[in-house]
Amino acid sequence: MVTPNPHSPVPMGKTKKTKKFGTMKRMIQANDPRLNKNAVTEHKPKEDKSLRHAEKPSSALFFKFNTQLGPPYHVLIDTNFINFSIRNKLDIYSSMMDCLYAKCTPYITDCVMAELEKLGAKYRVAIRVAKDPRIERLICTHKGTYADDCLVQRVSEHKCYIVATNDKDLRRRIRKIPGVPIMYVQQKRYSIERMPDAFGAPRT
Numbered sequence: 790m791v792t793p794n795p796h797s798p799v800p801m802g803k804t805k806k807t808k809k810f811g812t813m814k815r816m817i818q819a820n821d822p823r824l825n826k827n828a829v830t831e832h833k834p835k836e837d838k839s840l841r842h843a844e845k846p847s848s849a850l851f852f853k854f855n856t857q858l859g860p861p862y863h864v865l866i867d868t869n870f871i872n873f874s875i876r877n878k879l880d881i882y883s884s885m886m887d888c889l890y891a892k893c894t895p896y897i898t899d900c901v902m903a904e905l906e907k908l909g910a911k912y913r914v915a916i917r918v919a920k921d922p923r924i925e926r927l928i929c930t931h932k933g934t935y936a937d938d939c940l941v942q943r944v945s946e947h948k949c950y951i952v953a954t955n956d957k958d959l960r961r962r963i964r965k966i967p968g969v970p971i972m973y974v975q976q977k978r979y980s981i982e983r984m985p986d987a988f989g990a991p992r993t
Contacts, residue, residue: 857949858984860891864972865940866924867954868904871915873974882923885953888972888979896950899929900939937962944969951981 817824864885874881885893897919905916918924929939937959944950945966952963953972963971970984 857947858951858968858970860889862889862891862893862951863949864893864895864951864953865927865943866895866897866901866919867940867952867956867959868901868908868915868936869955870953870972870974871905871918872912873955875914875918877974877977879974879977879979881918881921884979885972888981889984895924895953896927897924898927898936898939898943900934900936902926903934904936941966951984953979 862885866881871881874884881895882893885895902916902919905912905919908915927943931939931942933939937956940952940954940959941962944952944963948968951970951972952959954960954963955973960971960973963969964983970981972979972981974980
């Protein structure tokens with residue numbers, strides 16, 4: 790009988806790999822509240838802060854027809870409208886009546902007047918025209934003296950005004966407000982847009 794040599798290397802066999810079984814799915818217990826048919830869970834919708842709230846339409850608008858417009862017309866004057874009128878040698882009061890075929894009351898706000906005064910002595914003729922007694926003055930109670938924001942805020946709150954301006958940016962902002970006509974200087978006369986034909990406004 791052969792005795793094994795203790796110093797001889799022992800042959801190593803291959804290690805058996807155990808198969809990994811899939812993890813068991815979690816079982817629903819018998820006392821789970823989801824199994825109770827009578828229990829009603831209320832899902833509250835999450836408030837999205839990024840949502841924008843649309844402004845309520847004015848009660849003066851009837852199918853985009855502004856019922857507050859009508860003679861005598863109330864016209865808000867912008868700074869450059871006065872400058873364009875002087876350049877084209879147009880009298881503000883009489884030219885407005887020639888455009889609308891009705892009596893008009895021009896208005897100028899404190900912000901527009903302050904903007905004219907900031908322009909300096911170069912626009913002293915425009916300041917003299919703005920101080921005409923036929924042009925009524927509107928007092929501004931808000932902060933700041935930016936004329937465009939002042940006019941947009943005023944016509945958004947009160948739909949009885951026509952905005953007289955030649956500023957392209959301001960006209961673009963006014964067009965987003967429904968029911969507000971825009972008067973401007975074109976071909977040495979006053980023209981108006983977004984005015985109902987029922988009032989006899991000339992087509993441009």
